[in-house]
C-alpha cells in the first residue's frame with residue numbers, strides 16, 4: 796500500500812494552508828476552506844497556487 800503524502804500550499808489570499816492532493820495536476824482548481832477562494836494550481840514544482848480567474852462558463856457541472 797502506497798502512502799500518499801498529504802501536502803499543502805498556502806492560499807495567496809488568506810495564507811491558510813490549503814490541502815493539495817498528491818496527484819494534483821497543473822491547472823487544477825482547488826478551494827480554500829478558509830476564505831472560500833478558488834485557487835488554480837500554477838506550478839507543481841514548486842507548488843504554487845493563484846486565485847482562479849472568475850470565468851463562469853462551463854465549469855463542468
Ligand SMILES: [Zn+2]
Nearest residue numbers: 806809827830
Ligand atoms: Zn484562503
